[in-house]
Amino acid sequence: METIKARLTREKIHRFIFGTREKQGFGKQLIVYGLLICIGFVYLYPMLYMISTSFMSRDDLLDTSVKWLPNHLYVQNYIDAARSMNFVPSFLKGILIAALPTLCNVLICMMVGYGFARYDFKGKKIMMGILLFSYILPSQVTMIPTYVLYNNLGILGTILTFVLPALFGNGLNAPIFILIFYQFFRQIPKVLTEAAAIDGAGHFKTFFRIAVPSAIPAIVTVVLFSFVWYWNESYLTELYVQGLSTKSIWTNLVVQLKNFDSSFETRASVGDTATSLNESVRMAATTISILPLLIMYLILQKQFVESIDRAGITGE
Amino acid sequence: MAEKLRRKKKKSLQEREDRMGYLFVLPWIIGVLLFVLIPLGQSFYYMWFNIRITPLETKFIPVGTGNFTQIWLENPEFPQQLVTYIWQTIVEVPIIVVFALLIAMMLNGKIKAKGFFRLIFFLPVIIVSGPVMNMLVSEGASNIPAMNTQVVINAMDTFLPYSVARSIGDLFGNMIMILWYSGVQILIFLSALQKVDPSLYEAAKMDGGSGWECFWKITLPTIKNFILLNAVYTVIFMSGNEQNSLIVMIKNAMFSGTKEKGYGYASAMAWMYAIVVTLIVLLFFLLLGSKKDVYDRIAAKRRRALKKEERNLEKVRRRNARNVRRLEKARKSSRYKTYDGHGDY
Structure with a gap:
């Protein structure tokens, strides 16, 4: 017992x-x-x-x-950090620098992804290979000739240096976005587009009327990630959009943060600030540069967290 | 004949349709030529020159392999950093991927406050950028104060090369930053895990499989491709992040005013760097690439055997036809007489 x-x-x-x-x-x-x-x-x-x-x-x-x-x-x-970073103009320009290329990125990547997914033309496999290759290739290799190219075109130090590649499907991380759309458009049944074609819709009409509205989840994903990645890009922003010249008006918060120490010192030497450079000010500057995205994340968190699910990246 | 014609016409219609694809892809083709392939060639050309920019003209002075010898022999920093970078990537990428998988699996289980935890773990996706990370690292927000990395480095220095020991030591020192790199990877793993068919687990449980076995026999093979995807993503992300001192070095060399540096010198650096990155990606491809499993192998073998059989059959058929033709010809020229049922045999 x-x-x-x-x-x-x-x-x-x-x-x-x-x-x-x-x-x-x-x-x-x-x-x-x-x-x-x-x-x-x-x-x-x-x-x-x-x-x-x-x-x-x-x-x-x-x-x-x-x-x-x-x-x-x-x-x-x-207050000191924001003043030293030129918060309001940098913030507004940062939004522009992130939003305009994002818009181009979404449109063009959607088109290219649709083209790859829907049509079966010659040389498609090679092109997909080049697409992957262009993703793996570090941008440093192409950076110098591209810099020279922009310089010759006279668009160095303007936002066009980000918009132009995005318009031609080669913006920041564009291969990822093209592949996202490719995966997504492969999943819509071909019958749908064929039905539209029988009803007399041309190729582009089919694309805009059928494919684009059905791709809303993928569009949300791409918009969010493209915006965030452009916002956080400091290396290329400094090189192209700012053109590494002090005369350019284009800058964003992340680049300002990068050059925070020197700009704060110059301001402090003029006597424009109440405190000297210390940890607290630097952390305050970091917080400021993160804050806009943080707020956006808290508002759109559901979209972020579920975005990759719904865009079906993983639907191999 | 009619059928053949129809088939041809149908094919050309399909082809004409498909040609529209070029129109959709056209912007990208132009872009990839303009911003990837042509610059790639140009920088390959640049790296054999010393390029001096004067207000009047841009001078190209051919130096042969001069840039490379300059980098390797007279600038000790670049090779050193390159080696550190290689070790760091090879050590850190598996850790990041494993951590991401672990967290994704925990988030995928039945837990309360799932939304809250997800919120925290995806936070780095938003925040991670070079300057922010550098700022946090420089203020000491990135390491856990209780960890003394120097002890770890010294302990490992006795039996490992210093660069390896240091990169492992850095690993402990920068644990938080490494965890922070795994935001997108968690997202990808999570959505991959959700796609695994739950009936597989049920079937395994019926047969008495434990959770441990389920993980190795079901989960891991299903998400194998995503492990590769995440590894490659991590390598690329780390190669382009501004925390990486190599790319900062390349940029500085590009705008350096000294006589031997400049565009050509920076191009040579960038090319070496690109080759290293590509090799690392290739390494992960080889390590994690899809080895076919047993079933696939058997299926492929069977398919090959079937094809061979078919080929043999076809060969026999052709030979028979040839023989018949030959016989027919011979009979026509009446070399052989066959008995046709009339007259004498």
Whole structure:
């Protein structure tokens, strides 16, 4: 009697911890949640550090007893950083720099993806190969002649340097977007386009009336990612759109952040700022440059998280 | 005859239709010529020259392999960084991919507050950019203070080359940044995992398969292609990110005012860098590329055997026909007389 009872409880404990086939055990769940929370914290750590530091005044920074929570919210850091980064113009131009090429990217990549998916012309395989190759190839190889080309065209230091390649299907990460649309358009049944053709729609009418409206999920994905990637691009923005000349008016927040130290120093030397350059100001600048996308992400989070699902990238 | 004609006409109609495809792809063709292939050739041309830009003209001074010897022999930084980059990529990419898979699998399970966790894990997708990362790294937000990396490096330095030891040490120091690189990869894995047919798991469970076996026998083979996809994506992402000091070096060389540097020098650097990146991608292709599984192999073998049989049959048929023709001809020229049922045999 006693032993049976003991075994029963042991079994119960085992079931409680490891679970049965139908129900997850408590122990397993504990491990999963523990891991998720730990890794989640590690993910958030830099952000938390950044935000908490950005509100610290100089006294808080020097005070070793202040670790996470500043004594009071010191907003002056933000004012100084924003002034040094030229926040409003940089922000607006950043939106333009990201939005215009994105628009071209979406339109052209959609067309090209449709062409690859719907038609079966000669040399298609080679072209797809070149498409992949152009993705793998680092942009540094083509950067120098392209720079010379833009210089000869006289568009260096203008937004056209981003719009032009996007218009010709070679914008930032365009191969990925073309492949997304390719995958998507391959999934729409051919009967649909054939029916449209029988009803007398031409090739382009079929494309605009049938293919484009059905591709809304893919369009959302491409718009979001293209915008974010253009927004975060600093290397090429500095090289082409800013043209590495100080005279150009084009700049975005990320490039401003990159050159933050020097621009802040020059401002500080004129006596334009209330604080000297320190960690808090730099973290405040970082927060500012992240903030617009962060807000966008919080609003559109559902679209972001589900976008790749619905665009069916993975529908091989 | 009529059928043949119809088939030909149908084919040409199809072909004409398909020719419209060129029209759709045309912008991209122009773009790829203008912005990829021609510049590629040009920079290949540039790298054999020392290019000096004066206000009046651009001088091309042929130097042969001078740029390369300059880079390898007189600029110690570039080769050093290149080696570090190679090790770093080879070590970090598998870690990023495995982490992404782990997180994706946990997010794919039955958990509460799934939306909240997803929100956190996709956050890096939005934020990751060169300057932001550099800023965070320089302010020490990227490493966990409790980890002492120098100890790790010293311990490994005894039996590994220094560059390897250092890249592994950097790995521990930069754990957070490495995790931050895996945003898009998690997205891709997650949607791949959701596409796995749940009835497969049910069937496996019926047969008494544990979760561990299910992972190795069902999940992993199904998402194998996406592991490759993610590995390649990670390599490309890391090669183009501004945290990578090599590409900054190339840009600086491009605009350097010194006599030996300039466009030609930078082109030579860029070409070497591109070759290294391509080789790394190739390496992952070879490692993770789709080896056919047993079933596919058997099917292919059977298909080959069938084809061979068919070919043999065809051969026999042709030979028979040839023999018949030959016999017919011989009979016509009446070399052989066959008995046709009349007269004497």
